[in-house]
Amino acid sequence: MRSLAVASPLPPAAAARRRPRASASASGREVISQCWKCGINQDQPLGNSLRIGHSQGSLQRHGSKNLLAAAAAISVEQAEVSTYLPKGDMWSVHKFGGTCMGTPQRIQNVADIVLGDSSERKLIIVSAMSKVTDMMFNLVHKAQSRDNSYTTALDEVFNKHMAAAKDLLDGEDLARFLAQLHSDISNLRAMLRAIFIAGHATESFSDFVVGHGELWSAQMLSYAIKKSGVPCSWMDTREILVVKPSGSNQVDPDYLESEKRLQKWFSRQPAATIIATGFIASTAENIPTTLKRDGSDFSASIIGSLVRARQVTIWTDVDGVFSADPRKVSEAVILSTLSYQEAWEMSYFGANVLHPRTIIPVMKDNIPIVIRNMFNLSAPGTMICKQPANENADLDACVKSFATIDKLALVNVEGTGMAGVPGTASAIFSAAKDVGANVIMISQASSEHSVCFAVPEKEVAAVSTALHVRFREALAAGRLSKVEVIRGCSILAAVGLRMASTPGVSAILFDALAKANINVRAIAQGCSEYNITVVLKQEDCVRALKAVHSRFFLSKTTLAVGIIGPGLIGRTLLDQLKDQAAVLKENMNIDLRVIGIIGSRTMHLSDIGVDLNQWKELLRKEAELADLDSFVRHLSENHVFPNKVLVDCTADTNVASHYYDWLKKGIHVITPNKKANSGPLDRYLKLRTLQRASYTHYFYEATVGAGLPIISTLRGLLETGDKILRIEGIFSGTLSYIFNNFEGTRTFSNVVAEAKEAGYTEPDPRDDLSGTDVARKVIILARESGLRLELSDIPVKSLVPEALRSCSSADEFMQKLPSFDQDWDRQCDEAEAAGEVLRYVGVVDVANRKGRVELQRYKRDHPFAQLSGSDNIIAFTTSRYKEQPLIVRGPGAGAEVTAGGVFCDILRLASYLGAPS
Numbered sequence: 001m002r003s004l005a006v007a008s009p010l011p012p013a014a015a016a017r018r019r020p021r022a023s024a025s026a027s028g029r030e031v032i033s034q035c036w037k038c039g040i041n042q043d044q045p046l047g048n049s050l051r052i053g054h055s056q057g058s059l060q061r062h063g064s065k066n067l068l069a070a071a072a073a074i075s076v077e078q079a080e081v082s083t084y085l086p087k088g089d090m091w092s093v094h095k096f097g098g099t100c101m102g103t104p105q106r107i108q109n110v111a112d113i114v115l116g117d118s119s120e121r122k123l124i125i126v127s128a129m130s131k132v133t134d135m136m137f138n139l140v141h142k143a144q145s146r147d148n149s150y151t152t153a154l155d156e157v158f159n160k161h162m163a164a165a166k167d168l169l170d171g172e173d174l175a176r177f178l179a180q181l182h183s184d185i186s187n188l189r190a191m192l193r194a195i196f197i198a199g200h201a202t203e204s205f206s207d208f209v210v211g212h213g214e215l216w217s218a219q220m221l222s223y224a225i226k227k228s229g230v231p232c233s234w235m236d237t238r239e240i241l242v243v244k245p246s247g248s249n250q251v252d253p254d255y256l257e258s259e260k261r262l263q264k265w266f267s268r269q270p271a272a273t274i275i276a277t278g279f280i281a282s283t284a285e286n287i288p289t290t291l292k293r294d295g296s297d298f299s300a301s302i303i304g305s306l307v308r309a310r311q312v313t314i315w316t317d318v319d320g321v322f323s324a325d326p327r328k329v330s331e332a333v334i335l336s337t338l339s340y341q342e343a344w345e346m347s348y349f350g351a352n353v354l355h356p357r358t359i360i361p362v363m364k365d366n367i368p369i370v371i372r373n374m375f376n377l378s379a380p381g382t383m384i385c386k387q388p389a390n391e392n393a394d395l396d397a398c399v400k401s402f403a404t405i406d407k408l409a410l411v412n413v414e415g416t417g418m419a420g421v422p423g424t425a426s427a428i429f430s431a432a433k434d435v436g437a438n439v440i441m442i443s444q445a446s447s448e449h450s451v452c453f454a455v456p457e458k459e460v461a462a463v464s465t466a467l468h469v470r471f472r473e474a475l476a477a478g479r480l481s482k483v484e485v486i487r488g489c490s491i492l493a494a495v496g497l498r499m500a501s502t503p504g505v506s507a508i509l510f511d512a513l514a515k516a517n518i519n520v521r522a523i524a525q526g527c528s529e530y531n532i533t534v535v536l537k538q539e540d541c542v543r544a545l546k547a548v549h550s551r552f553f554l555s556k557t558t559l560a561v562g563i564i565g566p567g568l569i570g571r572t573l574l575d576q577l578k579d580q581a582a583v584l585k586e587n588m589n590i591d592l593r594v595i596g597i598i599g600s601r602t603m604h605l606s607d608i609g610v611d612l613n614q615w616k617e618l619l620r621k622e623a624e625l626a627d628l629d630s631f632v633r634h635l636s637e638n639h640v641f642p643n644k645v646l647v648d649c650t651a652d653t654n655v656a657s658h659y660y661d662w663l664k665k666g667i668h669v670i671t672p673n674k675k676a677n678s679g680p681l682d683r684y685l686k687l688r689t690l691q692r693a694s695y696t697h698y699f700y701e702a703t704v705g706a707g708l709p710i711i712s713t714l715r716g717l718l719e720t721g722d723k724i725l726r727i728e729g730i731f732s733g734t735l736s737y738i739f740n741n742f743e744g745t746r747t748f749s750n751v752v753a754e755a756k757e758a759g760y761t762e763p764d765p766r767d768d769l770s771g772t773d774v775a776r777k778v779i780i781l782a783r784e785s786g787l788r789l790e791l792s793d794i795p796v797k798s799l800v801p802e803a804l805r806s807c808s809s810a811d812e813f814m815q816k817l818p819s820f821d822q823d824w825d826r827q828c829d830e831a832e833a834a835g836e837v838l839r840y841v842g843v844v845d846v847a848n849r850k851g852r853v854e855l856q857r858y859k860r861d862h863p864f865a866q867l868s869g870s871d872n873i874i875a876f877t878t879s880r881y882k883e884q885p886l887i888v889r890g891p892g893a894g895a896e897v898t899a900g901g902v903f904c905d906i907l908r909l910a911s912y913l914g915a916p917s
């Protein structure tokens, strides 16, 4: 065997300084106690060097077999207990993770935070400098894989710490630290060499090597604090914390023994500021071990409990615990408080809070844990403590946070033979256990006809096979009908202690999911009610998370909007949205984001929202070729916003033909375009049936009377049980304007041009003059009233001269229209001579299940003759409004009022989705 001799790392002066102290306190176990007493700080141990010193001697004496025992010989000195360990409020415990200890500057910042804490006594737990633990694991891995490069990797570890120390410390402190570092590295080199030769490292070996990161960072911090004149000791927690293994990769603290050891340690070094190593501990047999994953948090919690600290502060690089994963929910907020149970539940669901076991030690003594950001000292952080009694008890505050678990599969075991048969559930779950599957959630309805449970997707094939084997006979005999596997699932959990005692929480949760059009596959809620768990399709999970989070947390309804057709109405709507967005956000908690605009030629897309101050430039300069399919895909695949709406501001039949598919995709539709509702009846009925059966919404108030409340009034009458007899009125803003203004002073064609200029006409004014636009409105109202009519069922009196019907464009039509002005002069004169006016009216004759559109003459005192501008007037004659019809009157065309009507529909949608009304 090769010699493992290690050169003395200490310069002669330092070695000389060590010796007298070592001998002064030497007890029976000379080597060990010598090192314990030869520290740099009063009687402080030099930690690992003493053990390596011992191991070195032992190695030479006992050979490599005893390497571990020798290396790990951590002893508790039989010192007299002279100073009792005080316990209670005077102690504050802090823990700084690897990121906080990442650079010399950060270690100095940690020192400043510690110095700034005015507590009487402070116990500071530190992790290794960031990345060091991985580097140390890598050393072991390389050595046991017989990879010689472990030596250079060890040099890197040395260099990293030497450089940090040189930056941070100076003078004697630096010399002492470097001497210790040299010594440790030499001994590690020897130990790794032994591992290299053996080709194997036991867990204890590995733990011993890995724990050095904490030993070095604790020493560096204690020197940094001492530098400012504050007495400070450092503690190797392997001398204090005693743990025993408890199952796979877990340990349980031995509180009694640990407390005894702490007491003894303290009696020797009763410092007011103690820097202790996180992560590392020892077994009852004094073999070095670690506290496993997130071990430093656990160290802080155990030590906090041992001294009955006032508070344990875990310093990290985030402002506290978020209400949901901020990478998935950008609006996630920092929680100011969390109960122990809530933190526990959240940790289980993968929220990066604390490992559940970290909470146990402090929970038994009601010691609060505060999570704080060392890089943002102004953030107060999150306090995890006993549920505060006076906490806001309103419904929304019952849910503290949301978490998700992906890559799951549901297993559904179903059959009539399960009901009332004891042992079925046990057989199902023992089959899962036999293949080592981790059952994450179980749900069984009380009918007992099915049991369903979630397991990680990678384990589901084995579970399914095991169940088919176990229930072969039952399946063959039909007692079980199926063992079904549903892959691609996720769990979404709502966590909150007060859910247990508050009715209505689950209703809100499921309502938010339904409104986001998300299908729930399974549900579980234990009677502890700290969480409600739902299983969903994985692809829906982020959207679901956003939907429930915004419903409970922010009460902010976020709505992604896609605008199709930025023509007159579309661009006016965009302007209105731009002007009102901030007010809606502030006053109504509604966050509207236009994430796409598509015109006939180009489209501009954004994931988080188009800047509405410059949408026109963006649509010109930063646009792609218009493609409606990819536009819709952009909207439906956006995972930032849970709710999406397409606003069709075209007059295009083709665009309208897609509404069905969009609603099916869960995208809401809002439109002033009349084509869908006045198109083929079967398609209309299919669309309405789908929409009524789903939680997607389809609003079209502006299709009749623009912004006037026509559809909503009719709906209100119908839904409250009124019977519609007749709807009659002037439904065309264009025709209203024309006949209100064609009074002999201007030609007919001039007035038509004015209506077009004012934005009242359809993109092609022949749609207005032909009566088609009015007929479409009549059809829309007729269908809304329950009549099954086609557009062709409506007799229409067209005002478009026969000769102009075949014009190839609206422009050509407008150019040729003046040649027919004389005909119009004649009709107008005739009416005037009779004391009448011309009005173009539409009638929905519900009683006779008919509709019609006609040009009529009315006496000058008739209400229809009293209109001005683009006024519409619509009279509803119903069972309730029989003698006097209910009349709605006002401008029924024009950019502002129409866009306003569309905007109203958007807000109606937001309100349906949960925005305050």
Ligand SMILES: NC(=O)C1=CN([C@@H]2O[C@H](COP(=O)(O)OP(=O)(O)OC[C@H]3O[C@@H](n4cnc5c(N)ncnc54)[C@H](O)[C@@H]3O)[C@@H](O)[C@H]2O)C=CC1
Pocket: 564, 565, 566, 567, 568, 569, 570, 598, 599, 600, 601, 649, 650, 651, 652, 654, 655, 672, 673, 674, 702, 703, 706, 733, 759, 760, 761, 762, 763, 892, 893, 894, 895, 898
């Ligand atoms: N002007 C008014 O007072 C009222 C209009 N409406 C309806 O509002 C809708 C829009 O009317 P206006 O804005 O006046 O028309 P417009 O012609 O000014 O705007 C329509 C826009 O849609 C674009 N477009 C057409 N097909 C498209 C497609 N497939 N994909 C993307 N973009 C396309 C056009 O390029 C144009 O920019 C029409 O359906 C109209 O019936 C409803 C009530 C009142």
Ligand SMILES: N[C@@H](CC=O)C(=O)O
Pocket: 702, 703, 704, 705, 706, 731, 732, 733, 734, 735, 760, 761, 762, 768, 773, 892, 893, 894
């Ligand atoms: N062109 C239409 C616009 C509203 O639907 C009209 O004039 O009424």
Ligand code: NA
Pocket: 701, 702, 703, 704, 705, 706, 707, 708, 709, 710, 711, 901
């Ligand atoms: Na309307």
